[in-house]
Amino acid sequence: MREFGLIGQSLGHSFSQTYFNQKFHNLDIDDCRYDLFELPTIAHLPALLAQRPGLAGLNVTIPYKEQIWPYLDEVAPSAARVGAVNVVEFAADGRRIGHNTDxxxxxxxxxxxxxxxxxxxxxxxxxxxxxxxxxxxxxxxxxxxxxxxxxxxxxxxxxxxxxxxxxxxxxxxxxxxxxxxxxxxxxxxxxxxxxxxxxxxxxxxxxxxxxxxxxxxxxxxxxxxxxxxxxxxxxxxxxxxxxxxx
The missing domain is CATH 3.40.50.720 (NAD(P)-binding Rossmann-like Domain)
Incomplete structure (x- = not known):
């Protein structure tokens, strides 16, 4: 099972989980799921990653788009030129790479x-x-x-x-x-x-x-x-x- 999700401080308003899980349903993708992860502070991210070793990708929202940088191994040009990350790629070699699709x-x-x-x-x-x-x-x-x-x-x-x-x-x-x-x-x-x-x-x-x-x-x-x-x-x-x- 490939697991994806969204991290943020308050996610009750988010449609991301509905969007992706509907996408998986429409495309008959049965080996993926998308969850919401509310973190009181960005310092809770390492614990989340340890608890969810199957994570294959994350979205990032308020207020962590800038705070997540120290927890990344690399930042793609799309994020570097903006100074904010809203997507984290988990590379095959274990690196966490920040991107910006906003x-x-x-x-x-x-x-x-x-x-x-x-x-x-x-x-x-x-x-x-x-x-x-x-x-x-x-x-x-x-x-x-x-x-x-x-x-x-x-x-x-x-x-x-x-x-x-x-x-x-x-x-x-x-x-x-x-x-x-x-x-x-x-x-x-x-x-x-x-x-x-x-x-x-x-x-x-x-x-x-x-x-x-x-x-x-x-x-x-x-x-x-x-x-x-x-x-x-x-x-x-x-x-x-x-x-x-x-």
Whole structure:
């Protein structure tokens, strides 16, 4: 039995197990399973690996996409250029290799959603975690200029207090890379000036549970185009499956 799974701190919202186990069922793959592994801290990873010697691959989610690095033997270029890992490959020789498929997932999902390129294109990336880094890399590949937004006044980008109507007008694409709004905390949302949103805006939320977060709801009510992270999940999951079976 080949075993795969997802590690994170809180996984009640995740569809990854359902996605992969449905994939195994649809393809009549009866020698694979996918489980969820909630770890209080990343320091619990060695114990998990010792308990599950049959692990053939892992996905990694909040907050461990950056914290997992010391537990890897190698980092693939896809993760090295981003600074975050969301897939772990267990090589035949025992090495644990970190990869990043979030870049591919977001890039392909947003490509058909947000039509602008060049000077007219501009994005605000909400959050500074591992997912945010992947989104930044994808936006760079698409030629979309961007600002990172966080609560940290000493950070390298903007703070939420800096978000004026003029800044929102100049950055039609707004991507939520924070966990705010994830089930069960569905009444939360990033503190942007929603009153400044217009039908010219495009709101993309990496969250897919719920299917419409409060962030997306407020965007829809302002006439903006909206999209959740389910397609991104599917694309990055298939890319992970390719890595595990190369």
């Amino acid at each position: 870049v591919t997932g977001f890039r392909e999902s947003v490509r058909g959603f947000y039509p602008e390129r060049g000077e007219a294109a501009g994005a605000l990336v909400l959050g500074t975690g591992g997912a945010s880094k992947a989104v930044e890399a994808a936006l760079a590949e698409l030629g979309i200029r961007r600002w990172v937004v966080s609560r940290n006044e000493l950070g390298r980008g903007l703070t939420y207090a800096d978000l004026t109507p003029a800044i929102l007008e100049a950055h039609p694409l707004i991507i939520n890379c924070t966990p705010l709004g994830t089930a069960p905390n569905v009444h939360e949302c990033p503190p942007i000036p929603y009153a400044a949103l217009t039908p010219q805006h495009y709101l993309f939320d990496l969250i897919y549970n719920p299917s419409e977060t409060l962030f997306l709801q407020k965007g829809r009510e302002a006439g903006a185009q909206t999209k959740n992270g389910f397609e991104m999940l599917c694309i990055q999951a298939e890319a992970a499956w390719d890595i595990w079976n190369k």
